[in-house]
Amino acid sequence: GDSVTQMEGPVTLSEEAFLTINCTYTATGYPSLFWYVQYPGEGLQLLLKATKADDKGSNKGFEATYRKETTSFHLEKGSVQVSDSAVYFCALSHSSGGGADGLTFGKGTHLIIQP
Amino acid sequence: DGGITQSPKYLFRKEGQNVTLSCEQNLNHDAMYWYRQDPGQGLRLIYYSQIVNDFQKGDIAEGYSVSREKKESFPLTVTSAQKNPTAFYLCASSVSGTGTYEQYFGPGTRLTVT
Numbered sequence: 001g002d003s004v005t006q007m008e009g010p011v012t013l014s015e016e017a018f019l020t021i022n023c024t025y026t027a028t029g030y031p032s033l034f035w036y037v038q039y040p041g042e043g044l045q046l047l048l049k050a051t052k053a054d055d056k057g058s059n060k061g062f063e064a065t066y067r068k069e070t071t072s073f074h075l076e077k078g079s080v081q082v083s084d085s086a087v088y089f090c091a092l093s094h095s096s097g098g099g100a101d102g103l104t105f106g107k108g109t110h111l112i113i114q115p
Numbered sequence: 116d117g118g119i120t121q122s123p124k125y126l127f128r129k130e131g132q133n134v135t136l137s138c139e140q141n142l143n144h145d146a147m148y149w150y151r152q153d154p155g156q157g158l159r160l161i162y163y164s165q166i167v168n169d170f171q172k173g174d175i176a177e178g179y180s181v182s183r184e185k186k187e188s189f190p191l192t193v194t195s196a197q198k199n200p201t202a203f204y205l206c207a208s209s210v211s212g213t214g215t216y217e218q219y220f221g222p223g224t225r226l227t228v229t
Contacts, residue, residue: 004157034217043119043205043220044158089157102148102173103218107157 002027006090006106014114021075021109023090031092033073038087085113117142119221121206126226136191136224138206145211147189152203165211200228
């Protein structure tokens, strides 16, 4: 079945550092890919998405490019802030029916930004 | 404001009791979902519904039941048959159809069973 693998955390960086969180996936067909962010005690918020190969999703300074040849969707940000501290989830849509069939999530990466 | 509400935020139950978690949305979305989140495990799909009066099992449906009598509501019952019910439960909704649409999440309910 479909699966998502993302780097284990916690990832600890200093403010203004460059961020990369790796995400790779296994899926049949052509899934859509998502990054969600979760702040402590809250639900998930969509950060960005890409629906086909070579698409780049971007939001709030974060970017990720859908790489079909490497089955990857790595999250990057050029200069992180303390407010970016959260748990980040990579996810894909089940290819059989698009988003309405539910998402498959990675285990999440806890990001800690130190001032 | 449109959104998804889940209540209560914290719920405590004794082992052997059934408990129902509420999820309501006013986004006019056709599709709704229930996920379970455990530490270090990510989110796992329990049940989903693409339309009123219809729902499908997700990856970990055993010990859970749902109903979808109204478009706005998708309650989840955690039954006494669920062996490890203590978890954080998240409800989500999305537009349905042939495209791929992002899911919008509620704030979650943390269930503790002792």
